[in-house]
Amino acid sequence: MTAVALHAPFAGWLAPLSSVPDPVFGEGMMGPGAAIDPTEAVLRAPAAAQVLSIPDSAHAVTLLLANGVELLMHIGLETVALGGRGFEAQVRAGDRVAVGDPLIRFDLDAVALAAKDLITPIVVVSEGARIVVERPGRLLAAGDRFASVEAGAAAAPQTRTGSIARRTIQISAPHGIHARPAARIVALLRPYVAEVTLRNGDAFANARSTTSLLALAAKHGQRIEAEASGADAEAALDALAAFAAERFGDEEGAEAPMKPSTQGGGGICASPGLAIGQAFHYRARTVAPPRDGAGVALEREALDAALRQTAAMQAGAIGEAHRALIEDPDLLATAQREIAEGRSAAHAWLVATEQAAAVLRATGDSLLMERAADLEDVGQQVVQALTGVEAAPPALPKSAILIAQDLLPSQFLALDQARLAGIVTAAGGPTAHVAILASSAGIPMIVAAGEGVLAIPEGQSIILDADAARIESEPAVDRLASVAQTIAERRERRAADASSAHELCHMADGTRIEVFANLGSLADAAAAVSTGAEGCGLLRTEFLFLDREHAPDEDEQRALYASIAATLGDRPLILRTLDIGGDKPVPYLPAAHEENPALGLRGVRLSLARPDLLETQLCAAVAGVPGEQCRIMVPMITDLAELRAVRAMLDRAIAAVGRSKPVALGVMIETPSAALLADQIAAEADFLSIGTNDLTQYALACDRGNAAVSAKVDALHPAVLRLIGMAAQGARSHGRWIGVCGGLAADTLAAPVLIGLGVTELSAPPAAIPAIKAAVRRLDMAACVALAERACAASCAQEVRTILKGAVQ
Ligand code: PEP
Numbered sequence: 186m187t188a189v190a191l192h193a194p195f196a197g198w199l200a201p202l203s204s205v206p207d208p209v210f211g212e213g214m215m216g217p218g219a220a221i222d223p224t225e226a227v228l229r230a231p232a233a234a235q236v237l238s239i240p241d242s243a244h245a246v247t248l249l250l251a252n253g254v255e256l257l258m259h260i261g262l263e264t265v266a267l268g269g270r271g272f273e274a275q276v277r278a279g280d281r282v283a284v285g286d287p288l289i290r291f292d293l294d295a296v297a298l299a300a301k302d303l304i305t306p307i308v309v310v311s312e313g314a315r316i317v318v319e320r321p322g323r324l325l326a327a328g329d330r331f332a333s334v335e336a337g338a339a340a341a342p343q344t345r346t347g348s349i350a351r352r353t354i355q356i357s358a359p360h361g362i363h364a365r366p367a368a369r370i371v372a373l374l375r376p377y378v379a380e381v382t383l384r385n386g387d388a389f390a391n392a393r394s395t396t397s398l399l400a401l402a403a404k405h406g407q408r409i410e411a412e413a414s415g416a417d418a419e420a421a422l423d424a425l426a427a428f429a430a431e432r433f434g435d436e437e438g439a440e441a442p443m444k445p446s447t448q449g450g451g452g453i454c455a456s457p458g459l460a461i462g463q464a465f466h467y468r469a470r471t472v473a474p475p476r477d478g479a480g481v482a483l484e485r486e487a488l489d490a491a492l493r494q495t496a497a498m499q500a501g502a503i504g505e506a507h508r509a510l511i512e513d514p515d516l517l518a519t520a521q522r523e524i525a526e527g528r529s530a531a532h533a534w535l536v537a538t539e540q541a542a543a544v545l546r547a548t549g550d551s552l553l554m555e556r557a558a559d560l561e562d563v564g565q566q567v568v569q570a571l572t573g574v575e576a577a578p579p580a581l582p583k584s585a586i587l588i589a590q591d592l593l594p595s596q597f598l599a600l601d602q603a604r605l606a607g608i609v610t611a612a613g614g615p616t617a618h619v620a621i622l623a624s625s626a627g628i629p630m631i632v633a634a635g636e637g638v639l640a641i642p643e644g645q646s647i648i649l650d651a652d653a654a655r656i657e658s659e660p661a662v663d664r665l666a667s668v669a670q671t672i673a674e675r676r677e678r679r680a681a682d683a684s685s686a687h688e689l690c691h692m693a694d695g696t697r698i699e700v701f702a703n704l705g706s707l708a709d710a711a712a713a714v715s716t717g718a719e720g721c722g723l724l725r726t727e728f729l730f731l732d733r734e735h736a737p738d739e740d741e742q743r744a745l746y747a748s749i750a751a752t753l754g755d756r757p758l759i760l761r762t763l764d765i766g767g768d769k770p771v772p773y774l775p776a777a778h779e780e781n782p783a784l785g786l787r788g789v790r791l792s793l794a795r796p797d798l799l800e801t802q803l804c805a806a807v808a809g810v811p812g813e814q815c816r817i818m819v820p821m822i823t824d825l826a827e828l829r830a831v832r833a834m835l836d837r838a839i840a841a842v843g844r845s846k847p848v849a850l851g852v853m854i855e856t857p858s859a860a861l862l863a864d865q866i867a868a869e870a871d872f873l874s875i876g877t878n879d880l881t882q883y884a885l886a887c888d889r890g891n892a893a894v895s896a897k898v899d900a901l902h903p904a905v906l907r908l909i910g911m912a913a914q915g916a917r918s919h920g921r922w923i924g925v926c927g928g929l930a931a932d933t934l935a936a937p938v939l940i941g942l943g944v945t946e947l948s949a950p951p952a953a954i955p956a957i958k959a960a961v962r963r964l965d966m967a968a969c970v971a972l973a974e975r976a977c978a979a980s981c982a983q984e985v986r987t988i989l990k991g992a993v994q
Pocket residue numbers: 723725764855875876877878879880926927928
C-alpha cells in the first residue's frame with residue numbers, strides 16, 4: 186500500500202498521542218496518531234484528500250486520504266461542547282482539497298480559554314492503518330512533514346508475541362460469574378495484553394467483555410477452561426486463577442447483602458427494614474432516539490463522548506458494574522457496526538444493549554435475567570446523554586412508598602431518596618442491582634410482590650415491613666412510632682459506613698494503617714481515587730508500556746507519570762522502576778533464552794544491565810511527579826549493592842532535571858535474601874514494601890506461573906509470614922515504614938497477621954480498598970500481634986487459614 190506523507194496542518198509543537206490528557210485519544214482508543222499543540226489559527230489539509238465529514242460545530246474534520254485511510258483531526262479537547270463558537274468551517278463534506286488548503290479557521294484565544302486543552306489529536310481511524318510519526322517532541326512550521334500513513338490489511342487480526350497458556354478454573358464465587366465478578370475480571374485483566382478466552386461447555390467468552398462473561402452462565406462449583414495468548418499470557422491467567430480462588434472478590438452472599446429472602450405476604454425481602462409512608466405509583470418513561478445518523482465519524486465521536494460522560498457519572502459497586510458494561514468491547518463493536526451502517530450513535534447503542542440483554546434473558550437463568558435490566562439501564566443512560574432528552578424522574582411526595590412494576594438502577598438513583606421511604610415492585614428479584622442499591626441506601630424493599638400491589642390506591646398510608654415481606658395498611662399510632670425510631674437508627678449507620686471509605690484508616694485502637702492502591706494504568710489511578718485509596722503503593726510501570734516495539738522515551742514517560750500524579754491529587758505515588766523479565770517479557774527488550782527466567786535477568790538486575798533504560802525512567806519520574814508525592818521503588822532487590830547502584834543513578838537523575846527536593850527511594854522485599862538482610866537494606870532504603878507474590882514463589886520454590894504447583898503458592902504459608910516478620914523487624918530497627926503491595930494485601934483475612942507482624946501500609950487493587958479499610962478498622966493491635974505469633978508457629982498455610990478464620994468469628 187502506498188504511504189501518504191502528512192504535513193503539519195498548522196505550526197505548533199509535535200507531541201506523541203499518548204501525551205494527550207484524554208483517554209479516548211491518549212490511550213489510542215480512536216486509533217494511532219500524533220498530536221500538535223497549535224500556535225496558529227487555521228487548520229489546513231495535511232495531504233491531498235476528500236473531506237468525509239465536518240460537523241456543524243466545525244471543531245473537527247475527517248478526511249479520506251489518497252490511499253484510502255481515514256484521518257480525523259480534532260481541534261482541542263472537549264471542543265464539541267463549544268457548539269461551534271470560535272470555529273468557522275472552510276470546506277464541506279465531499280470537497281476535494283490539496284495539501285495546505287484551509288479546512289477550519291478558529292479563534293485561537295477564545296478556543297484556548299473555553300476548551301479543556303488546545304492540543305489537537307490527529308489520528309488514523311481506519312482499521313489496521315499505520316502511522317509513523319517522525320521525531321515527536323519538536324516545533325513544526327505549517328507544512329512541515331511530520332508523519333506518513335499507510336493503509337493496512339483491513340481488520341487484520343492483532344498479532345501478539347508470546348505463548349499460549351491454559352488453566353482450568355473452579356468457580357467458587359457463591360453466585361458464579363455474575364455482574365460484579367464479570368466487571369472485576371475485566372478490570373483485573375486490564376493491565377495485561379494477553380487475549381483471554383473462557384470456555385464453559387460449548388459457550389466461549391471474551392474475558393475482556395462483561396456481557397460476554399455473563400452469557401457464559403458459569404455457576405458456583407463449575408470448572409471452566411481459560412486460555413490466554415500474548416506476551417503476558419501466563420501472568421494474566423495467574424492473576425485470573427488467584428482471583429477465582431478469592432471468589433472474584435465476592436463474599437459469601439455478597440450479591441445479596443440483605444437478609445436471606447423471606448417469602449411471605451406475596452413478596453420477597455430485597456432490602457430489610459421497616460418503612461412508613463404513602464403509596465406512590467412509578468411510571469417509567471424511556472427515550473426513543475432517531476434511527477439515522479449524521480455520518481460515521483461524527484456518530485462515533487458522539488458515542489465516545491456519551492460513553493465517557495455516562496461512565497464518569499457511575500459511582501459505587503453498581504457503578505463499577507455499569508462502567509464495565511459501558512467499556513465492554515463487545516457492546517462497543519456491535520454499536521460501531523451499526524454506526525458504520527448509517528445508524529445514529531443512540532440507536533446503535535440501544536441495539537447493542539438490547540441484543541446483549543436478549544442473550545442474557547434467553548439463558549433462562551434468573552440471576553442473568555436480572556442483569557439484563559442493568560444492560561437496558563445503561564442503554565437508556567447513554568441514550569439520554571446522546572439525545573439530551575431526560576426521562577424526568579417523578580416528583581415524589583414526602584415519605585413515598587414507591588410501587589412499580591419493576592425499577593431500573595438509574596431510575597432509582599434519579600429519585601429523591603430523602604423522600605423515598607420504601608419500595609415495592611410487582612416483579613424483580615432480590616439480587617437485582619436495584620435491590621442492592623436500595624439495600625446500601627438503607628431503603629426497605631420488597632420485590633416480586635405480584636401484580637396486586639399495582640392496584641393499591643395512590644396516597645394510601647402504609648407500613649412496609651420488608652423483613653416479613655408484608656405491607657400493612659392503616660397502621661396504629663404506637664406501631665408507627667416504634668417503626669419510625671428503627672428506620673432513623675439504621676439510616677445513620679449505613680451513611681457512616683458508606684462515607685468512611687474516603688477517610689484515613691485507623692485500627693480500633695487508633696493505630697494508623699495506610700491503605701494504598703496498586704496501579705497499572707492512568708484509568709486505575711482514577712479508580713483508586715474514587716474507591717478511597719490514600720495513595721499509590723505500587724505503580725507497575727512496566728504495564729504502562731508493555732505492548733511496544735520500542736522503549737518509551739523520556740517525554741512520553743514523563744507525560745504519563747505526570748498525568749497519573751495529577752489524577753492522584755496530592756496523594757503519594759510510589760513508582761516502581763521497570764520490572765521486566767521473568768513472567769513479564771516486553772517486545773522492545775527481547776530476552777536471551779533463559780532456563781529459569783524467574784531466577785534470571787529480571788527486575789533491578791535487568792535495569793542495572795541496561796542503565797540507559799533506568800536512567801531515562803528515573804529522569805522522567807523525578808521530572809514528572811512533583812515534590813514529596815514522588816517516591817521510587819526498586820523491584821527484585823537481593824542486597825545493598827543493588828540499592829546503592831540505583832541510588833547513585835537516582836541522585837544523577839535528580840541533578841540532571843534540576844530538581845531541588847530529595848526523592849524517597851524504597852525497596853521491594855520479594856526475595857528471601859532481601860527479607861533476611863532487611864536490617865542492612867533498611868539502613869539505606871527510605872521504605873520497604875513486600876511483594877508477597879514473588880516472595881512466596883521464591884520462599885516456597887513454587888513457580889507462580891506453573892499450574893502444577895499453583896495450589897501450593899499460598900502467601901499465608903508460615904515460612905512466608907516469618908520472612909515478612911523478619912523484614913518488618915529490619916525496617917523497624919532503622920525507623921523505616923514497611924508495607925505490603927503483593928496480592929496478600931488484598932486478602933482481608935491476612936490483614937491482622939500482616940499488621941501484627943509490623944506492616945503499616947497495605948496496597949491493593951482499587952476495588953479492594955473499601956473492604957480492606959472496613960476490616961482494618963475492626964482490628965486491635967494487641968490481638969493482631971498475638972494472632973501473628975500463632976500464625977508464624979503454624980506448620981502449613983492451611984493451618985494459618987484455619988487460625989485466621991477462627992479469629993474472625
Ligand atoms: C509481588 O511480587 O508481590 C509484586 C507486587 O510484584 P509483581 O506482582 O508485579 O511481580
